[in-house]
Structures are given as C-alpha cells and as structure tokens.
Amino acid sequence: MQGVKTNLYKVFLTRSWEIGGEAGVVGMIHQPGIFDDPKGGALRAAMARRLSLSVHAKNQLKLFAEVHHERPFAITVSKATGSEPVSWLDIGNLFHPVTLESSLSHDGVGSAPGIKDELGRWILDGHRSRLVRIDAKALELFARLFDEPNTPPLEARLAVVHSREILRVLERFADAPKLGPNGDRWQTTREWNEGDRTADGTIRRETVRPDRLEDVVFQGPHFYVGTPFNKEPNEGCRHNNDYSVVELETLADEFVPRNNYQLQGTAAERAQMLPRWREATVFDDWRLVARRRLPPTAERTLAACLVPPGLGTTGAVFNATFRELNETVLLTGLMCSLPFDFFIKASGRTDLQPDAAASIPHPTDVPDELRRRIAVRTLRLNCLTSHYAPLWEALWNNAFREDRPATDDPRAGSYANLGPTWSRDVAFRTPFARRQALVELDVLAAQALGLSFEELRLLYEVQFPVLQQYERETFYDQRGRIVFTVNKGLPGVGLDRKQWEEIRDAQAGDVLPEWARDGVGVYVPPFDVRDRVEEWLHVLAPWRRSGD
Numbered sequence: 435m436q437g438v439k440t441n442l443y444k445v446f447l448t449r450s451w452e453i454g455g456e457a458g459v460v461g462m463i464h465q466p467g468i469f470d471d472p473k474g475g476a477l478r479a480a481m482a483r484r485l486s487l488s489v490h491a492k493n494q495l496k497l498f499a500e501v502h503h504e505r506p507f508a509i510t511v512s513k514a515t516g517s518e519p520v521s522w523l524d525i526g527n528l529f530h531p532v533t534l535e536s537s538l539s540h541d542g543v544g545s546a547p548g549i550k551d552e553l554g555r556w557i558l559d560g561h562r563s564r565l566v567r568i569d570a571k572a573l574e575l576f577a578r579l580f581d582e583p584n585t586p587p588l589e590a591r592l593a594v595v596h597s598r599e600i601l602r603v604l605e606r607f608a609d610a611p612k613l614g615p616n617g618d619r620w621q622t623t624r625e626w627n628e629g630d631r632t633a634d635g636t637i638r639r640e641t642v643r644p645d646r647l648e649d650v651v652f653q654g655p656h657f658y659v660g661t662p663f664n665k666e667p668n669e670g671c672r673h674n675n676d677y678s679v680v681e682l683e684t685l686a687d688e689f690v691p692r693n694n695y696q697l698q699g700t701a702a703e704r705a706q707m708l709p710r711w712r713e714a715t716v717f718d719d720w721r722l723v724a725r726r727r728l729p730p731t732a733e734r735t736l737a738a739c740l741v742p743p744g745l746g747t748t749g750a751v752f753n754a755t756f757r758e759l760n761e762t763v764l765l766t767g768l769m770c771s772l773p774f775d776f777f778i779k780a781s782g783r784t785d786l787q788p789d790a791a792a793s794i795p796h797p798t799d800v801p802d803e804l805r806r807r808i809a810v811r812t813l814r815l816n817c818l819t820s821h822y823a824p825l826w827e828a829l830w831n832n833a834f835r836e837d838r839p840a841t842d843d844p845r846a847g848s849y850a851n852l853g854p855t856w857s858r859d860v861a862f863r864t865p866f867a868r869r870q871a872l873v874e875l876d877v878l879a880a881q882a883l884g885l886s887f888e889e890l891r892l893l894y895e896v897q898f899p900v901l902q903q904y905e906r907e908t909f910y911d912q913r914g915r916i917v918f919t920v921n922k923g924l925p926g927v928g929l930d931r932k933q934w935e936e937i938r939d940a941q942a943g944d945v946l947p948e949w950a951r952d953g954v955g956v957y958v959p960p961f962d963v964r965d966r967v968e969e970w971l972h973v974l975a976p977w978r979r980s981g982d
C-alpha cells in the first residue's frame with residue numbers, strides 16, 4: 435500500500451488477504467481506481483497473484499439506484515494466498531451479471547456482440563470471447579501500452595478489454611512508439627486553475643465577451659473534437675450546461691467566444707506565473723488542447739483541437755505543444771480519430787494527466803503523403819477564424835490542392851481552390867463536411883497505426899455505442915446542415931421530433947414551410963443519414979487504387 439492513494443476499499447482488500455488463510459476466497463464490489471492508480475503498481479502485483487476474476491462494470495442499468503448511472507465500478511474475486519504464474523479471467527463493459535453467467539457457458543460460435551443494439555439497448559448477451567484470459571503475456575502488453583518503460587508486467591495498469599478480438603487490436607497499438615514523458619520534445623501546462631487563480635486574483639469569474647482572443651480562458655465546453663469554437667457560455671452562465679452551440683457557417687472572421695473567467699493584471703505579470711519552454715511560455719506556442727475529463731460512456735471520450743498562441747485554459751484542460759509545429763498538428767489530427775479515442779477508452783483512464791498522455795501512441799514513421807492528408811484535414815477543421823491564418827500559411831503545401839474527399843457528394847467540399855493565404859473558405863463549416871473530414875481521419879489514423887479495416891470496424895462497433903446511435907438518427911439536408919438529431923451534445927440544432935416527423939419524407943423540389951429552417955435558411959430536401967462503416971470503404975478504395 436506504500437505510495438498508493440489510499441481509500442477504504444483498498445484497505446479492506448488487503449486485510450481480506452491477511453485473514454483469509456490458505457483456502458480463503460474474497461469477492462468485492464469496489465471502485466476501479468486500483469486498476470490504473472499510477473502509484474499502485476505494488477498493490478496491483480499483489481492482486482494479480484491472487485485474482486481469479488476481474489470485472490469492469492458500469493451502472494448504466496442503475497443496479498445501484500443511488501449511484502450515478504455512468505459511474506464505473508469493479509468486481510474482483512481473489513484468493514487470500516498469492517501464487518505464480520498469474521492467470522485469471524477478465525470481462526469488460528459489464529452491465530448485468532447475466533452476461534458473465536452466459537459467457538461462462540457459451541460455446542464460442544459466432545462473433546462477440548458489441549455494447550448496444552440498433553435500437554440503442556444495452557446488449558446483455560454473453561459470448562465465450564467476452565472472457566479474456568489475463569496472463570503474463572497480456573500483462574506485458576498492458577505494460578507496454580499504458581506504463582512507463584521497464585514497468586514490471588505484474589504492476590501494469592489493466593485495460594478495459596471487451597473481447598479477445600479487442601486484445602489483438604491492442605497489440606497493434608503496442609507496436610507504435612509512445613508520445614513519452616514531456617520534456618525536450620513536447621511540453622505541457624495546466625494554467626489557469628480556477629480555484630487557485632481566483633483566490634490569488636489572477637482570474638475573476640464574470641461571463642463577458644473579451645475584445646481579444648488572447649484574453650479568453652477556455653473551459654471544456656468551449657471546444658470539441660477538431661472544433662475550437664464548439665460552444666460558448668450564455669450570458670450569466672450558471673452551470674456547465676448553460677452553453678449554446680456556435681454557428682460555424684456564419685462565424686465572423688474575428689470571432690471571440692464569450693468567456694466565464696476574466697484575466698486580471700498585465701500580460702507581463704501573468705507570463706511570470708507560466709512555465710517557460712524554449713525561452714518562452716508554453717502559451718506562446720500553437721497548442722493541442724484536450725478535455726482532461728475522459729467520460730468512457732460518452733459519444734466521444736477524447737476531445738482535442740488546436741488553439742492559437744496566447745489563448746488561456748482552465749485547469750480542466752490539458753495542453754501540449756511540440757518542438758515541431760507539424761507534430762502538434764499531426765498528433766491533434768490523430769487524437770481526433772476513433773482509433774485514438776478507442777485507445778483512451780480501453781485504458782480505463784478518466785483524467786488526461788501528463789502520465790496518461792505519455793502512453794498515447796505517436797507514430798514516427800508516417801509516410802509524407804499520409805502526413806499531408808492528415809494535416810490538411812486537421813487544419814481545415816480547426817482554422818475557423820483569421821486567428822489561424824499564420825498556422826495555415828506556415829504549413830501550406832501546394833499538394834493540398836491535389837487532395838479530394840472520399841465521396842463525390844458536393845456537400846463534402848473541394849480542395850481544388852485552396853491557396854496559401856487563409857480565407858474563411860479554408861475551413862469546413864457545414865456539419866456534413868466536418869463529419870466527412872473526421873470519417874477520413876479515422877481511416878488515416880488506422881493506416882498510421884497499421885490497423886486493418888476489419889480491426890477499425892471492430893473497435894467502432896464495440897466501443898462507440900452512443901456514437902453509433904447518434905449516427906443512425908442524425909439527418910442532413912442537401913446543404914449539409916443537420917435537420918434532425920438525437921445528439922444530446924447539440925441542443926437546439928435541427929428541428930424537434932414533432933416538426934421533423936412532418937417533413938422527413940419531403941422530396942427534391944418540395945417547398946417546406948418557413949418554420950423548417952435554421953439560422954442560415956430553410957432546409958433543402960431530400961434528407962439522408964450516413965453510414966460510417968460504409969464510408970470508410972469509400973475512403974479506402976481510391977487510395978488502394980493509387981497504390982497506398
């Protein structure tokens with residue numbers, strides 16, 4: 435227990451081993467922190483020698499009515515006396531005990547089911563493949579994936595593995611180089627911490643729109659996956675849901691979002707409080723920012739984007755900048771993809787601290803053409819305002835014009851008219867075009883990691899049930915606008931269900947009522963829904979023909 439962040443269940447766990455005798459067996463329901471505590475290696479090693487079963491469970495079915503439904507918990511069954519070699523059964527993403535029971539008796543025929551079915555219901559069916567054997571080889575894999583170099587396998591942090599097939603996908607990630615600890619190649623900072631900096635007068639809580647982007651202090655809701663201007667707090671913002679979605683099509687070139695924290699003092703005084711790197715503060719560079727909170731059951735767990743120099747962030751936002759600007763853009767693009775989001779989900783982490791970031795894959799042998807395709811999509815997703823003009827112009831490549839979307843649908847946008855000078859047409863602005871770029875980044879990231887199409891499809895179908903549900907029920911009009919969605923992260927976007935039912939069958943040329951509109955204009959039928967897996971095949975097809 436030395437060095438471990440102690441709580442009551444860990445004390446009970448170790449005490450049960452002491453009093454259990456040679457034949458004792460103990461089963462416990464407890465918090466899952468023991469699986470990924472950065473200082474819990476010795477405790478995990480003691481547990482690994484005793485485990486018979488480990489369960490990574492979620493309270494989605496409210497089996498514990500008084501606990502929040504998204505709260506994860508663990509079940510462990512262990513012997514009181516340790517032994518080696520280690521070997522136990524593990525099951526991840528458990529919502530009900532019946533899944534464990536039926537998995538133990540399953541014949542192994544067919545493929546393991548995912549997390550949700552097409553109606554959005556949690557899947558409780560078991561399968562033999564859902565029971566993953568954790569042994570020395572698996573622990574060595576986890577140590578390579580999630581821990582510092584030379585970590586003993588018995589001390590490895592445990593991944594959340596949905597099935598045996600997913601374990602094989604994780605082996606692909608283990609083969610990729612890691613980002614590694616911050617230092618010479620990249621650096622991070624966490625300012626401005628709301629509590630500390632409010633207490634010392636550096637920031638003051640007040641919701642206003644600053645005159646300059648440099649006076650903004652970003653919070654998590656401000657940005658999302660590849661989108662630096664996702665939402666802004668409403669006037670008099672009272673809580674973390676009191677935000678409105680930013681309209682990107684009509685966004686002013688010099689847009690500055692409303693902000694809950696106002697910086698005090700002079701820029702020089704604040705600069706003295708920031709860590710310095712390469713003779714400047716970390717905030718003086720272009721940065722990758724990501725939400726520190728990592729909700730494992732949300733639509734997306736990893737939310738990252740690019741922000742310009744000078745823009746501040748609260749302590750709930752992870753910051754990273756690289757010695758090479760193109761590496762900052764490359765990693766941002768990769769972190770916007772489903773494969774990298776899957777890696778974070780599988781790690782079981784709920785907080786993107788520097789030690790968690792160090793374990794993120796960072797492919798270093800990405801071919802130049804693949805880097806370029808990742809870069810241009812990442813830039814076009816992020817370069818929404820003139821504040822990003824220096825970034826676009828610094829990384830401009832004439833070959834950007836030769837790229838193309840992996841669809842003939844005109845809503846996806848064109849690359850042919852891009853130029854070295856930033857204009858508002860550089861950015862993907864419609865929901866359709868932005869989603870298309872993210873779909874293509876999924877495939878590009880998979881290629882950078884050496885994942886096959888089947889492995890990409892598997893990780894999507896297993897680990898992204900909420901995203902799958904949103905995809906099935908998000909409809910686009912012929913301008914690329916969202917006309918209806920069940921996405922809870924897009925309040926106020928599209929029509930409500932009653933309005934949608936009135937117009938959903940409209941055909942080309944139909945004139946819709948004036949109320950069937952958004953902030954840009956009346957929706958244009960017909961309306962369609964997209965299939966991510968089918969689109970990945972279209973992404974792959976032209977590049978296979980070109981020899982990639």
